[in-house]
Amino acid sequence: MRERWFGATGRRVPEIAVEGELDVGDALVLDDVSDARPLREAHEAGRPIVVRAASAEAVKAALAHPEVAAALVPPEQRDLLDLDLRELTYGP
Numbered sequence: 001m002r003e004r005w006f007g008a009t010g011r012r013v014p015e016i017a018v019e020g021e022l023d024v025g026d027a028l029v030l031d032d033v034s035d036a037r038p039l040r041e042a043h044e045a046g047r048p049i050v051v052r053a054a055s056a057e058a059v060k061a062a063l064a065h066p067e068v069a070a071a072l073v074p075p076e077q078r079d080l081l082d083l084d085l086r087e088l089t090y091g092p
Helices: 036-045 056-063 075-082 085-090
Strands: 003-005 012-014 016-018 028-030 049-052 070-073
Touching: 012 016, 016 075, 028 036, 036 049, 049 056, 056 070, 056 085, 070 075
Parallel strands: 016 070, 028 049, 049 070
Antiparallel strands: 003 012
């Protein structure tokens, strides 16, 4: 399982997690990464950022931003935990 830094907390978290199973504390929780402004502001403040993602493409889009600590997938889509992001990004 690959991990990322959870903002400036000093904590590392799984890069893909099931929503409700990861303590996100006071993280900024977004539904997508279409607006760069809140990403930039939270990152500059050291605040963790997590993004909800219900598809492989949404997970890929969220994690393409280094500021994002984790992509949160719905409980009914646990199969997204097993995504091979390298293959999804670069091909087989």
